[in-house]
Amino acid sequence: MSILSTPSTAGVPAGTDPPPPAYDGTSPFPDDGPPSVRDSAARIYVSITAVIVVLPFVGLGLVGWLLWGRLVHPVDIVLAAVLYTVTGLGVTVGFHRGLTHGSYRADRPLRIALAVAGSMSFQGDVIGWVAxxxxxxxxxxRPGDPHSPYRYGTHLWGQLHGLADAHVGWLFRNEQTPPDLPHARLRSRGGTPIAPDLLADPDIRAVSRAFPWLCLLTLALPFGLGWAIGGSWLYGVTGLLWAGLVRIALLHHVTWSVNSLCHMIGDRPFRTRRHDRATNLWPLALLSFGESWHNLHHADPTSARHGVDRGQIDPSAAVIRLFERVGWVRDVHWPTPDRVAARRT
Incomplete structure (x- = not known):
């Protein structure tokens, strides 16, 4: 990831980075400098991203063609629901609330299992995701956010452009966040690596390296199970389409909607930092396993529960509670009434 371009570096001591430009909350973000990786590496990165993003859409097209002939089996729907739940919770409980924010401490087998399940969501390797x-x-x-819908300003065209960019466009910019090097923009972290805890964890490093194989596994499983349960290769193909590609596409867009829609549409009952416009968007609550209660999450990032008000469904928090009761997680950061009240607007 490159350093933000600035109009001048005068007065900046040698060997230090210039301060980022001021941001007023409405202007487009400043342009970044040149990519920090070779052109060939950038092309490979974009090509792999295109496959990950486009392949599930190919599956949707095939499913549409198959549905024209009504070729769908109950086993396909069951497999899709089960794998959506397992991989989705791997992202929300494992990648997000556990590894990114430290909302709880998990026993080693569970930590590994959640990292594997999240990797099978096709959303990137675990260390890169967390970073x-x-x-x-x-x-x-504000400038430095990899997927803000306010990147292009707050006027109408800027908002429309920003919404598309925050949803999927940012994936095609070669703006990787190195987890192993001090990042120029992360001065608030004292110039330390952004994910030192994961880099020091041999289990998580192993899961991260295995990401390509886990992508193959997340497609092979529904094919193999569909064939085994249905008794023919045709069941395997429809299982691959529904419980593989369509399931991945749906989870992708739900996750990306938290990046995009949950910073533009919805309620903001809790205070967040300056320029932070995270919102609560109830229609996505169930599909996102509680991640769309995004305003509270940004007001209190380490909280294990995001849906704290009456009627706010938060399946991820319920799973963490279950893990706590069976003794697989500990030191859970549950929200208290006083802590929640202190963050209300």
């Missing part, structure tokens, strides 16, 4: 999300919290909705 990017920590950067998002360090610079929410």
């Amino acid at each position: 990017t999300h920590r950067r998002h919290h360090a610079f929410t909705d």
Whole structure:
């Protein structure tokens, strides 16, 4: 990731980075400097991203064609629901609330299992995912945020452009967040690596390296299970389409909607930092396993529960509670009434 361009470096001591430009909350973000990786590496990165983003859409097209002939089986829907739940909770409980924010401490087998399940969501390797999300919290909705819908300003065209960019466009910019090097924009963290805890964890490093194989596994499982349960290769193909590609596409867009819609549409009952416009968006609550109670999350990032008000469904918090009761997690950061009240607007 490159350093923000600035109009002048006068007065900056040698060997230090210039301060980032001031941000007024409405202007487009300053342009970044040149990519910090070779052109060939950038092309490979964009190509892999395109496959990850486009492949599930190909699956949707195939499913549409198959549905024209009514070729769908109950086993496909069951497999899709089960794998959506397992991989989705791997992202929300494992990647997000556990590894990114430290909302609880998990026993080693559970920590590994959640990291594997999250990796099977096709959303990137676990260390890269965590590094990017920590950067998002360090610079929410201001220069440095990897996927803010306010990147292009607050006028109408800027908002429309920003919404599309925050949803999926940011994935095609070669703006990786190095987890192993001090990041120029992370001065609030004292110039330390953004994910030193994960880099020091051999289990998580192993899961991160295994990401390509876990992507193959997340497609092979529904094919193999569909064939085994249905008794023919045709069941395997429909299982791959519904419980593989369509399931991945749906989870992708739900996750990306938290990045985009949950910073533009919804309620903001809790105070967040300056320029942070995270919102609560109830229609996404169930599909996102409680992640769309995004305003409280940004007001209190380490809280294990995001939906704290009456009627706010938070399946991820319920799963963490279950893990706590069976003794698999500890030191859970549950919100208290006083802590919640102190953050209300």
